[in-house]
Amino acid sequence: MTKIKGGPPDTGGPVEIPEILSILPLRNSVLFPGSIIPIDVGRRKSVRLVEEAIAKERPVIGILTQKDARTEDPGEGDMYTIGCAARILKVIKLAKDNFSVILQGVSRIRVLSYESTEPFLTCRVAALPDPTTTDVELDALVMNLKDIAKRVIKLMPELPKEASALVDSVNDPGQLADLITSNLDIQVDEKQDVLETFDLKARMRKVLQFLSRQLEVLKVREKINTQVQEEMGRNQREYVLRQQLKAIKEELGELDEGGSDFEEFKTKIAEAKMPPEVEKVALKQYERLKVMQPSSAEYTVTRTYLEWLVELPWSISTEDRIDIQEARNILNADHYDLEKVKKRILEYLAVRKLKADKKGPILCFVGPPGVGKTSLGKSIAKAVGRKFVRISLGGVRDEAEIRGHRRTYVGSLPGRIIQGMKRAGTNNPIFMLDELDKLGHDFRGDPSSALLEVLDPEQNNSFSDHYLEVPFDLSRVMFIATANVLDPIPPALRDRLEILEIPGYTRNEKLMISKQFLIPKQIEEHGMSQDYLSFTEEAVGEIIDSYTREAGVRNLEREIGSICRGVAVKVAEGEGGDKMVITPERVPDFLGPQKFISEVAERTSEPGVATGLAWTPVGGDILFIEATRMHGKGTIVLTGQLGDVMKESAQAALSFVRSRAKWLGIDENFLEKSDIHIHIPAGSIPKDGPSAGVTMFVALSSMLMSVPVRGDVAMTGEITLRGNVLPVGGIKEKLLAAHRAGIKRVLLPERNQKDMVDVPPEVKNNMEIIYVKRMDEVLQHVLTEVPPRLQKEPAPPAPAEPPRGVVVTSSGASA
Numbered sequence: 176m177t178k179i180k181g182g183p184p185d186t187g188g189p190v191e192i193p194e195i196l197s198i199l200p201l202r203n204s205v206l207f208p209g210s211i212i213p214i215d216v217g218r219r220k221s222v223r224l225v226e227e228a229i230a231k232e233r234p235v236i237g238i239l240t241q242k243d244a245r246t247e248d249p250g251e252g253d254m255y256t257i258g259c260a261a262r263i264l265k266v267i268k269l270a271k272d273n274f275s276v277i278l279q280g281v282s283r284i285r286v287l288s289y290e291s292t293e294p295f296l297t298c299r300v301a302a303l304p305d306p307t308t309t310d311v312e313l314d315a316l317v318m319n320l321k322d323i324a325k326r327v328i329k330l331m332p333e334l335p336k337e338a339s340a341l342v343d344s345v346n347d348p349g350q351l352a353d354l355i356t357s358n359l360d361i362q363v364d365e366k367q368d369v370l371e372t373f374d375l376k377a378r379m380r381k382v383l384q385f386l387s388r389q390l391e392v393l394k395v396r397e398k399i400n401t402q403v404q405e406e407m408g409r410n411q412r413e414y415v416l417r418q419q420l421k422a423i424k425e426e427l428g429e430l431d432e433g434g435s436d437f438e439e440f441k442t443k444i445a446e447a448k449m450p451p452e453v454e455k456v457a458l459k460q461y462e463r464l465k466v467m468q469p470s471s472a473e474y475t476v477t478r479t480y481l482e483w484l485v486e487l488p489w490s491i492s493t494e495d496r497i498d499i500q501e502a503r504n505i506l507n508a509d510h511y512d513l514e515k516v517k518k519r520i521l522e523y524l525a526v527r528k529l530k531a532d533k534k535g536p537i538l539c540f541v542g543p544p545g546v547g548k549t550s551l552g553k554s555i556a557k558a559v560g561r562k563f564v565r566i567s568l569g570g571v572r573d574e575a576e577i578r579g580h581r582r583t584y585v586g587s588l589p590g591r592i593i594q595g596m597k598r599a600g601t602n603n604p605i606f607m608l609d610e611l612d613k614l615g616h617d618f619r620g621d622p623s624s625a626l627l628e629v630l631d632p633e634q635n636n637s638f639s640d641h642y643l644e645v646p647f648d649l650s651r652v653m654f655i656a657t658a659n660v661l662d663p664i665p666p667a668l669r670d671r672l673e674i675l676e677i678p679g680y681t682r683n684e685k686l687m688i689s690k691q692f693l694i695p696k697q698i699e700e701h702g703m704s705q706d707y708l709s710f711t712e713e714a715v716g717e718i719i720d721s722y723t724r725e726a727g728v729r730n731l732e733r734e735i736g737s738i739c740r741g742v743a744v745k746v747a748e749g750e751g752g753d754k755m756v757i758t759p760e761r762v763p764d765f766l767g768p769q770k771f772i773s774e775v776a777e778r779t780s781e782p783g784v785a786t787g788l789a790w791t792p793v794g795g796d797i798l799f800i801e802a803t804r805m806h807g808k809g810t811i812v813l814t815g816q817l818g819d820v821m822k823e824s825a826q827a828a829l830s831f832v833r834s835r836a837k838w839l840g841i842d843e844n845f846l847e848k849s850d851i852h853i854h855i856p857a858g859s860i861p862k863d864g865p866s867a868g869v870t871m872f873v874a875l876s877s878m879l880m881s882v883p884v885r886g887d888v889a890m891t892g893e894i895t896l897r898g899n900v901l902p903v904g905g906i907k908e909k910l911l912a913a914h915r916a917g918i919k920r921v922l923l924p925e926r927n928q929k930d931m932v933d934v935p936p937e938v939k940n941n942m943e944i945i946y947v948k949r950m951d952e953v954l955q956h957v958l959t960e961v962p963p964r965l966q967k968e969p970a971p972p973a974p975a976e977p978p979r980g981v982v983v984t985s986s987g988a989s990a
Contacts, residue, residue, distance in 0.1 A: 190235060192282060192284065192300070199236050199295075200239060200240075205259075205363060206238045206259040208282050215275055234263045235260055236261055240254065240363065259281070263277070264278065283302070284302055287301055306375065308375075313375060316380070317351060319383060320351060320352070320355065341354075342355075351379075352375070365385065441461060444458060444485055449489045461481060464481060487596060487647070488596060488602045497524060505558040509550070511691060512684055537656075538654070538673050539656040541657075541661055545729030552565065555605055556605035563599075563604060563607070564595040564599045566606075569610035571591075572616060572619060575641065576591055577592060577629065592606075593643060596649075602648065607656075608654060608657070635650055635652075636650035681937055682915065685715075686712060686716065689735065702743065708755045709757070711759070713758065714757045716759075719731060721771055722769065726795075726911070738766065781883060782882055782884075783804075785870045785871075786918070787889065790905030797889060797918070798855055802877075804878060809848075810850045815862060820865050824871055824894065827894055827896055831872060853875070866893055866905075868894035870890050872894060873890065876954055887919040888918065889918045892927075900924045906930040918942060919943060921945070925946040927946075
């Protein structure tokens, strides 16, 4: 039961208030004379005060309210100076150092001075009893206060019935004001204001004001409750009437729930211009829906299916932009270089101009991250004038993601292909299948197998989704897949794709891309103009060389964005000046110290270290091959996470060095009392492939001859025991990596000369390319000092050809 705090004054006789009182700080509450409140005591000083107080007979303490309830150890300035003397009626020990104390207010007190702070606060106080005068105005205020208090109690059913009688029993003006204020739901500072008001008339007017405000709030609450009850009653009545009307219509056979909605469905089916077999299925489902009860589960499934059928773009298509020159301008405006891809798109548009019903091509862009494969799809859509849809296949492991779920499952939906077609709103969009090489497969099926039908021009004109169960024509869609590497793509799926390789960018291409696209974009995104912020070509070159090491331009854009943010901070702080030009000297101020430093010359300054070229999924890279010799028993040690093919290349290189020991000018028995250790740094990265054979031969020869390899030379090529240098793959990516690393001379197998067609002219012009056919030709091009014997003496003749009938197999893999 809810209780009213306070009541008529205690009849136990007057309470003597000592001059020195122990002070108990009170949080979030105010104690009034005559009120009885329970409080929890847990603070150290407060617990000590209660323990000492209960030892006395009829103990009296002082109660002061804290100004800030968060203060844990209040002092002189943290509490109000007007409080209330209180008598401890009862103490209940809840736990160690935790009490529940019931207090009764006795009289107002004023703090004259603080006497001590330990073990608890004590103060010298003066009692402030209420005056006993009375007059007509006071009587009128008492009557008003009682009247409004009773009206408030009437509007609060949670208060007990005795509340009105209690208010009637109190006739003293001061006690009545204190009683009502202690039970009002008002702020602590407002209650303290009433406690500090000593003039009875002023105090009662304040209480009257608070009480009137409470009455108005309760009236509004009552009005809202009444409106809610009336609304609920009206809705319930309408529900009952509608149920009765439904029952009557069922008896008469006139039930047509949502008839207008059904007519709208029929109109949409006609407007969708579906193929005849699809329209037949839609009308059949429509007739079924009409006779279903809306409350049945089958009703929702059928309705959702019909909505999917009528919303798919069966006959809606966009008109292609056949203007070849305009399409070329759009592609050039959005992307720099990428001539192969642009040429293929323009070829398709030219054929479409001659043959309008030409099926859409199925292209696959393969290249390292950040070269613009995804954004190229958007540009193609803009150039052709079609809608663009993109779905990411990274991490997709369920075949139903492509073909959808059957309608027998709860919450089933079409697959991503049909969902993408609905989003596009046309039947001939540019449909991008991003990250095709990241598809997975598990017990739920193989999504790459489901894509075989989607990406086959001979089959996708009748693509069947498990949810729709009707054929949908995808033959007019231009599918564009993207991948970083081709190896994870199954051969059957790869056979359906027209592969367009997008290699990494050269330094000059990155400069042009930065100038035309990246810098203007970042300046605009950071709220500045190109008139204010500009980059010198040398500064962009510094960012490319010293802060990025990538085939694409994604990190380059990030670094340019970092500089723009740094400039934005200076502008916001008023330090930008009239114009900001980023020069190479200012780049470290924004990006910090250089992240990448060319270490080719430093690493190859000692004998036994050679620079090789490798192909990686994210472009080409350079790698160092180190060889050393120590006392031992002829063991060869290979480290650096090398694969079996690379280990065999090392064995072949060592065997060839031993066979040419006399010509190289080294001891033919150098391995009898020595161990050879070949190491390729970056040991955490697996490495494999045969193309490091030439580099291993050079590293071993350099170490055994004690002649360093030139720091500006890199090489690649597979070797044989007969001394031939065989061709390898990834020539373009390897040369781009050498160009980025500052290499000036590159040795390639002679049979790779045909692959130089794809290499950008700026790379070929800035490097000396030397083609070698045999390993005997290599050393004179790579060593810092070529011994005269290697220049004059011809190499020993190659061993005889192997006997006929020997079959040599190769996986074709290359590092």
